[in-house]
Amino acid sequence: MSKPKVIVTRRWPDEVETRLAEVFDLQLNESDRPMSQDRLRAAFAQADAVFPTVSDRIDADVLGAGVQGTEPRGAEAFRAKLCGNFGVGFNNIDVVAAKARGLTVTNTPGVLTDATAELAMTLLLAVARRVGEGERHLRNRQWTGWRPTHMMGTQVTGKTLGLIGMGRIGRALAARAHLGFNMDVLFHDPTPPSTAVAKALGATACGSIEAVLERSDFVSLHTPGGAHTKHLMNAERFACMKPGAFLINTSRGDVIDEAALVQALRSGVIAGAGLDVFEAEPQATPALLEMENVVLLPHLGSATLETRVAMGMTVLKNALAFFAGETPPNRVA
Numbered sequence: 548m549s550k551p552k553v554i555v556t557r558r559w560p561d562e563v564e565t566r567l568a569e570v571f572d573l574q575l576n577e578s579d580r581p582m583s584q585d586r587l588r589a590a591f592a593q594a595d596a597v598f599p600t601v602s603d604r605i606d607a608d609v610l611g612a613g614v615q616g617t618e619p620r621g622a623e624a625f626r627a628k629l630c631g632n633f634g635v636g637f638n639n640i641d642v643v644a645a646k647a648r649g650l651t652v653t654n655t656p657g658v659l660t661d662a663t664a665e666l667a668m669t670l671l672l673a674v675a676r677r678v679g680e681g682e683r684h685l686r687n688r689q690w691t692g693w694r695p696t697h698m699m700g701t702q703v704t705g706k707t708l709g710l711i712g713m714g715r716i717g718r719a720l721a722a723r724a725h726l727g728f729n730m731d732v733l734f735h736d737p738t739p740p741s742t743a744v745a746k747a748l749g750a751t752a753c754g755s756i757e758a759v760l761e762r763s764d765f766v767s768l769h770t771p772g773g774a775h776t777k778h779l780m781n782a783e784r785f786a787c788m789k790p791g792a793f794l795i796n797t798s799r800g801d802v803i804d805e806a807a808l809v810q811a812l813r814s815g816v817i818a819g820a821g822l823d824v825f826e827a828e829p830q831a832t833p834a835l836l837e838m839e840n841v842v843l844l845p846h847l848g849s850a851t852l853e854t855r856v857a858m859g860m861t862v863l864k865n866a867l868a869f870f871a872g873e874t875p876p877n878r879v880a
């Protein structure tokens with residue numbers, strides 16, 4: 548039996564690419580440059596499966612499912628049966644269009660929980676203790692020596708962490724914050740964990756997002772992206788945050804209204820922010836780049852070798868199940 552043809556849109560860790568090449572008729576994007584919408588569209592016409600990443604926009608047009616003003620393309624021009632997303636978030640994929648195309652979509656939950664929680668904690672500590680600012684200060688040869696009032700930050704230990712979203716990553720961060728830094732944890736989630744799970748994490752459920760914001764020294768966002776959470780953090784919600792509080796985001800950029808965030812930071816409504824994701828990646832709102840009280844990272848939440856290998860292997864596991872005629876374990880559409 549011939550091997551299924553698979554197109555992978557970006558380079559993956561060697562170990563995973565080697566394994567993919569053993570089981571599939573594999574086409575890699577050797578240059579690792581983002582594929583245009585036309586190339587993505589062609590990929591779905593040429594391959595049995597396409598493995599995009601969270602930065603590829605797999606919209607109705609790419610899927611040829613018919614967007615306003617365009618004709619749905621014929622079945623002969625659409626070959627793919629599987630879209631194996633390299634990422635847990637899948638708001639880059641129009642799942643309605645995928646379903647209309649009979650395309651199965653999978654993601655990679657679980658394997659990036661620890662790495663992302665680590666990075667959220669990194670941002671929290673970095674912004675509270677002015678790590679980016681301090682490093683720039685030293686590298687720019689501005690340090691004149693130790694003194695009692697130099698670059699005083701905010702202590703983290705014993706403070707209150709508010710989590711908006713208490714799924715896998717929210718819980719992993721709660722554990723680190725509570726057990727490692729003796730933090731009280733508040734959270735809001737429409738589908739909360741059981742009382743026993745929350746109790747083990749020292750976490751208290753709040754009835755609304757505002758109730759979390761009003762009482763937290765640090766607020767960390769752990770919601771999925773998409774229309775339901777777009778600009779969930781807006782000017783009104785920033786105004787609810789405790790004076791002197793910090794905002795951390797490792798979820799999706801558009802959960803924050805970036806223009807409103809700039810205003811909140813400029814006017815001192817909040818003290819600082821640690822951001823790994825942005826509304827218009829790979830661009831961050833230019834004003835943020837000029838601010839000392841923000842720590843900015845280029846979407847590195849899952850960027851450890853161990854995790855990126857595990858993500859690739861999860862895509863592979865889903866695809867092997869799919870091509871064996873089974874339901875992939877991480878099917879989302």
Ligand code: DGY
Binds near residue numbers: 601637846847848849
């Ligand atoms: C995901 O998997 O959704 C992440 O954003 C990529 O690290």
